[in-house]
Amino acid sequence: MNILxxxxxxxxxxxxxxxxxxxxxxxVGAIERIGSxxxxxxxxxxxxxxxxxxxxxxxxxxxxxxxxxxLDSEIGVLKSTEEIDAFGHRVVHGGSDYTETTLIDEExxxxxxxxxxxxxxxxxxxxxxxxxxxxxxxxxxxIVVFDTAFHGTVPVKAKKYALPNxxxxxxxxxxxxxxxxxxxxxxxxxxxxxxxxxxxxxxxxLGNGCSITAxxxxxxxxxxxxxxxxxxxxxxxxxxxxxxSIIYYMVNTLGYSLDDVNELLNKKSGMLGLTGFNDLRDxxxxxxxxxxxxxxxxxxxxxxxxxxxxxxxxxxxxxxAIIFTAGIGENSSLMRQLxxxxxxxxxxxxxxxxxxxxxxxxxxxxxTDSKVKILVIPTNEELEIxxxxxxxxx
Ligand code: ADP
Numbered sequence: 001m002n003i004l005x006x007x008x009x010x011x012x013x014x015x016x017x018x019x020x021x022x023x024x025x026x027x028v029g030a031i032e033r034i035g036s037x038x039x040x041x042x043x044x045x046x047x048x049x050x051x052x053x054x055x056x057x058x059x060x061x062x063x064x065x066x067x068x069x070x071l072d073s074e075i076g077v078l079k080s081t082e083e084i085d086a087f088g089h090r091v092v093h094g095g096s097d098y099t100e101t102t103l104i105d106e107e108x109x110x111x112x113x114x115x116x117x118x119x120x121x122x123x124x125x126x127x128x129x130x131x132x133x134x135x136x137x138x139x140x141x142x143i144v145v146f147d148t149a150f151h152g153t154v155p156v157k158a159k160k161y162a163l164p165n166x167x168x169x170x171x172x173x174x175x176x177x178x179x180x181x182x183x184x185x186x187x188x189x190x191x192x193x194x195x196x197x198x199x200x201x202x203x204x205x206l207g208n209g210c211s212i213t214a215x216x217x218x219x220x221x222x223x224x225x226x227x228x229x230x231x232x233x234x235x236x237x238x239x240x241x242x243x244x245s246i247i248y249y250m251v252n253t254l255g256y257s258l259d260d261v262n263e264l265l266n267k268k269s270g271m272l273g274l275t276g277f278n279d280l281r282d283x284x285x286x287x288x289x290x291x292x293x294x295x296x297x298x299x300x301x302x303x304x305x306x307x308x309x310x311x312x313x314x315x316x317x318x319x320x321a322i323i324f325t326a327g328i329g330e331n332s333s334l335m336r337q338l339x340x341x342x343x344x345x346x347x348x349x350x351x352x353x354x355x356x357x358x359x360x361x362x363x364x365x366x367x368t369d370s371k372v373k374i375l376v377i378p379t380n381e382e383l384e385i386x387x388x389x390x391x392x393x394x
Contacts (some may be wrong), residue, residue: 002026002083003389004140005382007090008129010121011035013062014065016382017077017084020390023383026077029069031062041065048075059125063132086393087133087143088183088385092122092229094146096172101149101388104130104142112144118228120177121266143392145385147229150180153219158315161227175231177223179205179326183213183222185384186377187326189362191218194373200316202309205379206335207326208236208278212305214312222315225309230266234301234307238356239269241304271297280328281334300340309339313346321373322348330378331358336365341373348372 001021011034017026029043039056043049043066050069056062070078078084089104093115102108109127116123134142151159158167159175167173183203191199201215210233214222224232224240234240242265250256256264264273272278274297277286285294287294313319323329324336333355340350349370354363359376364376 001085001390001393002078003086003088003386004084004133004137005088005090005385006129006133007381008125010125011127013059013066015066016386017382018386020386022388027070028382031056031065034059034062038214041069043069043075045075045077048140048333050075059128060132060135063129067136070263082139083261084137084140086135086143086389087128087130087355088382088389089126089133089142089144090147090385091126091130091144092147092178093176094144094148095176098144098146099149099393101143101145104134104144108144120262122229129307130169135269141393143389145181145388147178147180148176148290148295150184151177151213151220151223154221154223157337158222167306169269173227175226177211177213177220177227178229179209179211179213180220180224181381181384182325182379183211183215183223185381186323186379187213187215187218189377190321190323190375192373193364194320195361196320198332199320200313200318202312202319203323203324203325204305204329204339205326206233206305206324206328206332210235210326211258212308212312214316216316222312233304234274234297235270236280237267237270237275239273271301274300278334284332284334296331298338302335302341305339306343309346309385310336319346319348319372321375323357323377325377325379328374330360333358336374348374350374 003018003020012032014030015026019026027045031039031041032038034056037055038053041054070076091112095115098117112123112127121372182205187201187203190201197218203213203215205211209229213220225330230238234242247261250261260271271283275283275294277283283294287298328335334353349367351367354365361386363376364373365376
């Protein structure tokens, strides 16, 4: 079964074509900077690798470009669009209605649109990807995997806010949790590796968006992102936890509009707001050259992660392993070192030489006498989505 995974962002479409159940990756690619005259298209198969700059005005043009690459007589991998059996769409917010992988129909699309108010950076773009795929690939099944789904097991005591009850019961105001596909994928690998019953894991996803999840016996029991993907850890451009009084102060006293505050908290804060840089590689480079803002931002970032590790160890009453994943978690030995420093009270000890080794593979990076394991597990959200789509259809 050929499954095309689509991760449609506000200005990008990332895609991967997998053959299931063999899990063979047939091709992988991305179109970035959609909406500009110099959008970048990457496309890679076993035999070909192509990078080109095009004018790509919108998501429809983006998906048409991807389709023409897939069908290209020289470098393509398909003869007709009918060879795609199913699409797996990543959608960030599924609210409380969708805790399972779901076949897309009009009602599902309506709900994704409705939930855009809760995930304005993500859901509208995700929906656009779905609509375009339906238009171009008319025979393929369209399936959605929600980022919130894995957190459907979080107990009420953890997901309910201390607000009047009707806001939870009637209005759906609660912590939903995100990055579920990634946390599920890496925690299953960790559980297989640990090979023991009743595991207590903390999964730390550090990419442009960052989140941390407590996972007990394979189930998510708490998560740092809340009602929308904005709470918790310090992210690339999002602030993570702040005191909500700051919002009223900015509006009532400093004269910001609510839209300004929203824009500021989601797009201009986090590491970007603290340093002027969004990409952690730049921040690390600057810090190594003595840039004080960058040094402090890295410390703040690690400090926040440590606080959540402490909280989740308490709520699970123990800890078997922590998992680092995603762009920063998998690649930044510095961030891992800052997080694991002075954590001997929690019984975990980083092996510096293992931490410094660069690798794209699963690895254990703690010392042999560390009671808690420190694992680096490359995430693969596309593979996890393909597995779930395949399971649903078979
Ligand atoms: P997304 O949330 O968009 O999927 P990724 O998981 O790709 O993000 O992570 C992007 C982040 O990973 C960026 O901040 C980037 O700087 C960081 N990153 C990638 N490689 C490295 C590296 N070698 N060292 C430090 N940070 C890295």
